[in-house]
Amino acid sequence: MRMMFQELPEYLFELKNKVVFFNGDYSPEMSDLKLQDLEIKQSRTDAINLLHFNQESQIHEMAVSVVVRSGCKAIINEIHFSIDHHSEHHSLTQILVENGAKLTHHQVIAPYQGKKNHKAHVEVFEQGQYQSVLLDMGGNDIRVEETIELKGPHANNQIDGLIRLKNQERSEHIIQVNHLAPETTSQQKYKTMVDNESRAHFTGKIYIAKVAQKSDSALMNKNLLLAKKSHVLSLPQLEIFADDVKCSHGSTTGQLNQEELFYLEARGIPKQQAQEMLLSGYSSEIINKITDADLLKILTPLSRTHL
Amino acid sequence: MLEIKNLHAKIDDKEILRGINLKVNAGEVHAIMGPNGSGKSTLSKILAGHPAYEKTEGEVLYQINGKYKSIDELEPSQRAKEGIFLGFQYPVEIPGVSNISFLMTAFNELCEAQGVETMKEEEFRKYLKPKLMSLDMNESFLERSVNEGFSGGEKKKNEILQMMVLNPRLSLLDETDSGLDVDALRIVAQGVNTLKSKRNATILVTHYQRLLNYIQPDFVHILYQGKIVKSGDKNLALEVEEKGYDWITKQ
Ligand SMILES: Nc1ncnc2c1ncn2[C@@H]1O[C@H](COP(=O)(O)OP(=O)(O)OP(=O)(O)O)[C@@H](O)[C@H]1O
Ligand SMILES: [Mg+2]
Numbered sequence: 001m002r003m004m005f006q007e008l009p010e011y012l013f014e015l016k017n018k019v020v021f022f023n024g025d026y027s028p029e030m031s032d033l034k035l036q037d038l039e040i041k042q043s044r045t046d047a048i049n050l051l052h053f054n055q056e057s058q059i060h061e062m063a064v065s066v067v068v069r070s071g072c073k074a075i076i077n078e079i080h081f082s083i084d085h086h087s088e089h090h091s092l093t094q095i096l097v098e099n100g101a102k103l104t105h106h107q108v109i110a111p112y113q114g115k116k117n118h119k120a121h122v123e124v125f126e127q128g129q130y131q132s133v134l135l136d137m138g139g140n141d142i143r144v145e146e147t148i149e150l151k152g153p154h155a156n157n158q159i160d161g162l163i164r165l166k167n168q169e170r171s172e173h174i175i176q177v178n179h180l181a182p183e184t185t186s187q188q189k190y191k192t193m194v195d196n197e198s199r200a201h202f203t204g205k206i207y208i209a210k211v212a213q214k215s216d217s218a219l220m221n222k223n224l225l226l227a228k229k230s231h232v233l234s235l236p237q238l239e240i241f242a243d244d245v246k247c248s249h250g251s252t253t254g255q256l257n258q259e260e261l262f263y264l265e266a267r268g269i270p271k272q273q274a275q276e277m278l279l280s281g282y283s284s285e286i287i288n289k290i291t292d293a294d295l296l297k298i299l300t301p302l303s304r305t306h307l
Numbered sequence: 308m309l310e311i312k313n314l315h316a317k318i319d320d321k322e323i324l325r326g327i328n329l330k331v332n333a334g335e336v337h338a339i340m341g342p343n344g345s346g347k348s349t350l351s352k353i354l355a356g357h358p359a360y361e362k363t364e365g366e367v368l369y370q371i372n373g374k375y376k377s378i379d380e381l382e383p384s385q386r387a388k389e390g391i392f393l394g395f396q397y398p399v400e401i402p403g404v405s406n407i408s409f410l411m412t413a414f415n416e417l418c419e420a421q422g423v424e425t426m427k428e429e430e431f432r433k434y435l436k437p438k439l440m441s442l443d444m445n446e447s448f449l450e451r452s453v454n455e456g457f458s459g460g461e462k463k464k465n466e467i468l469q470m471m472v473l474n475p476r477l478s479l480l481d482e483t484d485s486g487l488d489v490d491a492l493r494i495v496a497q498g499v500n501t502l503k504s505k506r507n508a509t510i511l512v513t514h515y516q517r518l519l520n521y522i523q524p525d526f527v528h529i530l531y532q533g534k535i536v537k538s539g540d541k542n543l544a545l546e547v548e549e550k551g552y553d554w555i556t557k558q
Contacts, residue, residue, distance in 0.1 A: 258359070259399050260399050260400075260401050262355075262357055262383060263401065264401070265382065266383050266387055266392075266395075268384050268388045268413050268416045268473065269384055269412055269413055270382070278404070281402055281403025281404040282403060285402070
């Protein structure tokens, strides 16, 4: 295991407060936090890092559970990483955000080799807040399924997602937000960039139960096609059983704006670089939502090519 | 510096320029006036290399290293590096790209092309400071996304700021005066005048004689239906102001 460990990207090991899962198992020798630390009983300002490494040509499964107790605040960075393209990894992250608690959850799928199937199941109780930023930097077979249940009055969910694919990469994101209590709110924004022959699928479902009166929900999916053979399938869906709610959803798919591109080029910036600038401008709206400086620092080298 | 010979151009099969001839020498200021839709912006964009317009006939020659060369094959960014600057009639908003990183990228690209040393951010900010001051622009404009949410006049000032940073040989200023208040007009004109020298030339597209009070043109051209139908000195602009275009276009 030690030898393999050497091959893992060093920048991830610079992170403090980490819980490491290696090929599907909790690895105490690489972690500096214990699994029990994922029950948050006291607010903490420094982030907890969950690192999922996969490095073997095998199928691995694992589940991790995070609880943020009443009134507590926490930041969790969850990073998925694999360097074996024959590997297959199934992960489940279960999250409870209790009354009045707040969890900021940054989820990163670093450029991923192999198959990844990730599920997040989140329950948010009265006045609880779940804020998530999800970055998918691409892989050959990625599927992320998130279910968020707003179970107490005034519970809130906010997700900002960014997906960037190239070559023949495939990625599917399914998000379901269930409003199950009155006056719950949620905002979901997913931005996608697909280049070459890559394909992204997005399904966003908002369910508002009959009891969830005065709930407010917005779902937006914006897609940029960067090549003729790139492809996006976007399916926003609403199921509303309460009659007094605010709910909006939308989906747009387009190409890089040619006038913006020409403007940069007319200032001497070569086309390729001008495109990169526009793309990083496009992603910055999502990346700027990341509140953890250490995470931003390790993302910087990756973001130049993958975000 | 620039020689346009019998230039015809179209967009989406619509012919817009129908035989333009124009010669601009270093040190000169040319004003181009003309009714709405006559092709002024089209001409400016073609010179800057906008890909939507297609040249169908004629030649655009530009002096590079002392020799006149066709610019047809040059990408927009290469033209910019050769000193052609287009001040946009409608500057484009670029969300998520900060003005400072945009200006610095453009500036350093140019430095590299000219083989001079690039600047780091701190040094570049110092370099910008007097330019911002001369345009009466607050430094906070550097942190905002390019042109996003700028007022009409602020966008035009930002164009002039870019011009000052890039110090072009040939400036094409497409209605840079439109939407400016009197003070801003004077400031912008000062900006243009400061850069004016024997080695560079300016083409001002304008609807208003008042700009020409601040920036003295050597020549005034009237563009109508894709052709220059009349050329003269600055008195032509005064005549247009007084009598409109009818007397020229009806000839
Ligand atoms: N993409 C396009 N498709 C069709 N027609 C176009 C297109 N772009 C420009 N034109 C037409 O070309 C003509 C010239 O436009 P241009 O913008 O060059 O005029 P202008 O002289 O700059 O006018 P103004 O004084 O209003 O700025 C106009 O009739 C315009 O409608
Ligand atoms: Mg115009």
